Amino acid sequence: MTKKIEHTHPYIPNSVLEVRQEMLRDIGFENIQEILNTIPKKLRLNRSLNLPDPLPSEFDLKKHVSEILSKNKSCTEYLNFLGAGCWQHHVPAVVDEIAHRSEFVTAYAGNTYSDLGKWQTFFEFQSMMGELLEMDAVSLPTFDWGTAASFAIRMASRMNIKKEVLIPKIISPGRLSIIKNFCNTGSLSGNIDIKLIDYDPETGLIDLQDLENKLSSNTSSVYIENPSYLGTIESQGDEIARLTHNNGAELIVGIDPISLGLLTPPINYGGDIVCGEIQPLGIHMNYGGGVGGFIATRDEPRYIAEYPTHLVSITDTIDGGFGFGYCTHDRTLYAVREEGKDFTGTTVGLWTIAAAVYMALLGPNGIKEIGHTIIKRSHYAEKILSEINGIETLFSPYFFKEFVVNFDSSGKTVNDVNKFLLDHKIFGGKEIVKDFPELGQSSLYCVTEIHNQEDITRLAETLNQAIK
Amino acid sequence: MTKKIEHTHPYIPNSVLEVRQEMLRDIGFENIQEILNTIPKKLRLNRSLNLPDPLPSEFDLKKHVSEILSKNKSCTEYLNFLGAGCWQHHVPAVVDEIAHRSEFVTAYAGNTYSDLGKWQTFFEFQSMMGELLEMDAVSLPTFDWGTAASFAIRMASRMNIKKEVLIPKIISPGRLSIIKNFCNTGSLSGNIDIKLIDYDPETGLIDLQDLENKLSSNTSSVYIENPSYLGTIESQGDEIARLTHNNGAELIVGIDPISLGLLTPPINYGGDIVCGEIQPLGIHMNYGGGVGGFIATRDEPRYIAEYPTHLVSITDTIDGGFGFGYCTHDRTLYAVREEGKDFTGTTVGLWTIAAAVYMALLGPNGIKEIGHTIIKRSHYAEKILSEINGIETLFSPYFFKEFVVNFDSSGKTVNDVNKFLLDHKIFGGKEIVKDFPELGQSSLYCVTEIHNQEDITRLAETLNQAIK
């Protein structure tokens, strides 16, 4: 076809001129300008938008965007050891099939009757998470782990009307920043002070003494992570819980659910509110867009009352079947605006569906086996890296999926090393030098079920060259 | 997990040992061997199959197969000018969405009631093809253009009980080979002789004199193509039809339906049976797996009676709605075995669906516009190639989408040229030296709506170097 501004756009049925005219006439206007005149002139844009000429042809558009995208290097071509809150796991094809079903992709806030499938899938997500966590109340996810942790901390603060949270220093700075935005209202109302707790630089464990020192009658909650941001497994959960509870505070635990085939869920060592990240459960990294945060508690009205997020409950239909609806919807902004518990909104529905399908695919054996594969492969990697002259690995032996690699004795910076790796088509671990200066030239490596022996060997060999 | 032959396979629910045992007991056996013993020992394989160890893990499997596949070079990375019966067109995303719907992908021979959507889509395919062709009867597609042409020739032969078909030499040798397998039963019953008609080496047009000479009372049908295998447009259709009909024979015309926005359908110049290839209508090349052949005629019982393929008819339901079923099913092998008209079977259902969606997306304007884009771009390519010293283009100006490029005066072989192009990430045209020796060192180039000016310029520049 020849290039002309096509009046009819494939996405806009009523862009057909005759139809527009007919509809305009029906509503009593000669032309669109007459309508627009109802907007004051000074508020109107008196020129065309200065945007590129369109590519109405789908082929041209696809070519244009694909060519830009192909400037990226993906983790399918490069060997990737970055994790740090967004992890490369295998996404089963069945998950993709379901998460790409047009029905799910294009549904939204539809209710009980028209979107039953969505509601049931959400309930199944909550139910399977409940089993992983051994907890009876699980909410629909929120934006990410950081938001989930923030909401959990605010829930605790509303419950016990205290205004301080203790957080270990061994936390993702990004996540901490989010928590600050949510908790530190500064001199405005509702501020929750954040106090950081030391960790043992040998083991990554929380410094119980420091915790005990900082716990007080002001403490609303203690927030820990397990595994921690640096991959370490916290074994003092029961002790932390005891101290926390003795102070009348809530223990909040953030976790990576893919560890739960091997690691005991926080409720078993005293976690009151559990939150964490669902991205490992069958969601592509999507340049970080794959994240989503869950929150879970015991099924007690005092907890339920404080959730800001949607809670899907099963209920009966008049003919004895199952149906679903929102539990205690009156908590939310939708019912009571600023009186609602914090806020919720459009979050990560499609990822919730993906995670449900993923959990169903894994089952109890799969979740255990994937934990095994991850822990064995990551410890194998840690082992062979630690054998390289100039490399030290920290926090061994208690870590899951991620571990810290230190290059101090090699004289190289993480930057140097990562540049070298990049030239060899490897994304090295996340540099943590600025965030954890106490750990020197260190880097956080992530090894999952997708890294086979060959990959790990290739990493070791390339690192070996890198630090020469 | 550790490697052990997992007894339970994700695809096989009843591979669970306990379930198998229970079912075996239910049917009165101790173990599976007892059942297998009912097959005589000498017929049984007394060893394990000698096949590679499995990759039960989906991730490992995907990695394994993807690594092999990535040894291919695709037409998305390379610039492709190969056509010759399988053409690179843009496949709209909506087509892919529909053609990948699990419902369509996994349905089969289901009937009127459970598979209504499939039936309706098939009817819509036939209906839209009918409009493109201006013909009232269209069948479900068969395997490919070659089979469709073969069936058309056999239909004609059954109708007029004559045993000779005339075919122009300007035909794909592959297609001709298929026709031979279907028509040349040799000394067995039902043989249809194939006589080849000359074409004009200047224009690609059929040699009417030769046609007239070879037409006789034995001639059952004349089969021509428009555009021809070499892209030429046959303008003598009406004359050919007149000669054919005067001899009491049927005129069969094979076409590329994507030309029908510009080219008049064969019925307008006397085509009786029309066949051709649906692959251009929204079907990926799939290494040649994307092809499918259609057949169409007037809606006359004598034609209908001779179709070997399925014909979907619309009909009414008892409550006044629409339904669908097979028209004159008793023609087919399914009803009457060897008494059926040739045979049909599983053919290209999913491609039929894709083609239906594609035609609906294009509409009457799109089909015309795509024709325009193709003819202008291919003639532009022909023009700038013809301006290169050492290159001649044949059959200008009447061709559509494909044209012949001759390298005789350059002193290079097509082989040399294509090798050079390949080194520059271009798939040059199909070599036709062996198949059309009369055309010298020639090659068939295909230019579609996906080739923009930049692509064509790149081809011309690279060719220029190639023949230096």
Add this chain to the structure above:
Amino acid sequence: MRKYHAPVWNEPIIMEMGHKGERGIAIPFIEEDIQKSTKDAKFYIPNKMIRKSPPNIPEISQPHILRHYLRLSQQTLGMALNIDLGMGTCTMKHSPLINEELVKSPYFAEIHPLQDENTTQGILEIIYKFNRYICEISGMDEFTFQPGGGALGIFTNACLIRKYHEMNNDLPERNEIITTLFSHPADAACPATAGFKIITLYPNSETGLPDIEALKAAVSKHTAGLMITNPEDTGIFNPMIDEFVKIIHEAGGLCAYDQANSNALFGITRAKEAGFDMCHFNIHKAFSSPHGCMGPACGAVGVRKELTEFLPVPIVTFDGSKYHLDNDRPNSIGKMREFMGNIETILRAYSWIMSMGPDGLRTVAETSIININYLIKKLTKIRGVTLAYPKQNIRLDQARFSLKELKDETSVGTDDVARRIVDFGVQEYFTSHHPWIVQEPFLPEPCETYSKEDIDYWAEIIRYTCEEARTNPETVKTAPHNQTIKKINTKALNDPNQWALTWRAYIKKKGKSKQEHLSP
């Protein structure tokens, strides 16, 4: 009316499916070498931290999991399947499939957010350029796409306002955010979460617009800012919006424009001309990124030059040849969400804008305006349906109606009608946000991807149902009838002894499931 019936599969809860020993997928095995040269897993886990009993999730083979979720998907009435124009404030528009193809590309889906920027030049280019385009669309100077939804975008704006006043040492004095009742509830709830006191202006009962006099009365030295939607959830454009802004500015506050639903505004009116300091767009609405059963989403936040220093980090910059991630912004509020946000929505929106161009975008806006006013024409002819607020006023993208007359006449209210229309294959409509000061409200939004016939048909469903409310009210009240399930018991949802958020809770509260156990 067309005959319709929803698919009814009557699927069990997945917790009741499958059989011990079945599995849905196999996990990569551990190589012998690794097996041997590492210790037993329990060596790497502190004893107390070892899970004792496996989680009680079901064991199901792959074909059955696939079947279950395919069936559940069919039982979900996505926009792509229906005339989804009843969902006001949601802009349920066609999400082009080509954009879905693009986000599935490994060049996007398999990118780690922490990759070296040299290896993400493609996606950075998309983000950067889209940032320029959306700046042009709004008149703002810089955007962040980090907020993963509209509400988080609004919260971000609240944090920016907080930061601004903090930097000016104006906190805690400036602790009040003014909003309007017909602004989205997030415009009240999010600043409240950020620590602000909320003052809500009520609509004038004639015009439906917030009263400028009330605003004047509300501002003070405590005013931190205004967070306002326009058009509000009535579809009525506030023509004095610039006056509102001026009043707030004069009081020392900042103004945040909630443009979540900007579908009727493209190329017509912008935040800049109205004087706003900041705004947000819902990329998952007007910009065509699909809604995905409630996300992933993006509340893109844009600000005037003076406020860019406060935006979350990182910001994508361009030095003329390369794109960079700028993290070095000392006055930034930091992170609102991990990494860069849901960039999949930006990739789609970029592609959508490129398919539209300036004229196309304007056609989007104009068509939404024509569509809603055409629908108003149709609906107001129906006995029982009234348009809230002035009849003569044009609506821009949506309109609030009332079924009070119908309710008074028939006792059938808006909840009943919403539940009945699903029997005709359309999504339940959105009644309205609370409180319902327009009684028995409903709020359709026929955006540009619906045809005239779609609108006619949808209006016909409303007409039919209103008629039925008179002739056969019980049918409406007991609806739905042709849907996947029948009416539910809603009381249980708020009763601690009955609600159940997980299957394990349900089992505890009710004993074993009442459904027959028929797993297929």
Add this chain to the structure above:
Amino acid sequence: MRKYHAPVWNEPIIMEMGHKGERGIAIPFIEEDIQKSTKDAKFYIPNKMIRKSPPNIPEISQPHILRHYLRLSQQTLGMALNIDLGMGTCTMKHSPLINEELVKSPYFAEIHPLQDENTTQGILEIIYKFNRYICEISGMDEFTFQPGGGALGIFTNACLIRKYHEMNNDLPERNEIITTLFSHPADAACPATAGFKIITLYPNSETGLPDIEALKAAVSKHTAGLMITNPEDTGIFNPMIDEFVKIIHEAGGLCAYDQANSNALFGITRAKEAGFDMCHFNIHKAFSSPHGCMGPACGAVGVRKELTEFLPVPIVTFDGSKYHLDNDRPNSIGKMREFMGNIETILRAYSWIMSMGPDGLRTVAETSIININYLIKKLTKIRGVTLAYPKQNIRLDQARFSLKELKDETSVGTDDVARRIVDFGVQEYFTSHHPWIVQEPFLPEPCETYSKEDIDYWAEIIRYTCEEARTNPETVKTAPHNQTIKKINTKALNDPNQWALTWRAYIKKKGKSKQEHLSP
């Protein structure tokens, strides 16, 4: 029984949709340069060949096309959605989604079949290796994957037999192909198309097996070959199959084994041990490539070493480092289908075999055998259902049943039951190929991807329906009731004045459509 209702969208025929001026997609525009430096399109088309009036296909915007076909897809009961075990001879098994991902890869989907073999080493490797695996599975020496379906595979075998005798100068004398009534109809129709006379052996009414004495009587110097399915469409394995082969061989004929449905045979019994010269497999059945609403498919044809010279070209060869396309085979029968065939099916089958390994394949076979015999146990307990032929015999993959008793008792026959069971969300079962010498037949095949519960439930549907045939026969006879449409008028399908294969024909024959024109 679980409550079920099919989706009912009541979609119009697409020919009635849309509106003049709408469009579903835009086509790449022609660059100005090209526009200028070429002539008008009509210059390149001989005058007589220019189309005068545009084709009368509808004009529809993209969202509506998408919606229409999504709805039609929902109205299609694919295997993935239901317990599709009623479709005997079809092996309706789970098609793993991972394989669908692989065929969508541009490294497959965007490969041109004529590319230089150096650029298709990946797919050639898959073809070559799969060829070796399927040779091992069958005992044959070389395969072609060119035939695009089972019937075309059988036709290929017929052409190979023809070629073989032609090379031996045995034509036209050897002009008879012997088959059996319970072999697939293609085993009769395809050799007939190839020019052969067909001799059909009927089953022994006791054993259900073809009579070896009849075979002996049938062979002669005219015998060109045997084309036989085993197990036939009864599921009964012919234990004398090697004797059959011997008799044909002694008469100078070749033997082609129809192993389209080989699901119960993997690792258990092979064409080679039975002495066959050639065989074919339906890759779209036992090898898990999905059925795709009737294709794309593959009838993989394998032959003994002596016959490989006749196979279609090209054949993929391997020189130890590279794969090649061997076209230089002077005695080849040439092409059965354009290019290489539907290699997408081979790619999936390769992946499927790799996921299974030898033990997995054997589990497939064993499970199919257990499943069918378990189903027989269930079904034969139902009053009105009988198993055709010896009760005590094991069936391998499927079994033929008869509802003659039910029909005699209730006048409800197999067609009625087939039409009724769709009301319970399962696919209509396959009755049987014609002629129905087993009266009122049906032919289920519960392959390995169904669970015990699936089989129980399916048997329960049959039991329920048979019971209903007695208590409420009209319900069965007027079925379906919960499906997308009601019973159709089948007479029209064979009446030239009523059938309509296109909308244009329908309009001509019936005048304008009777459906209300409601496009949404």
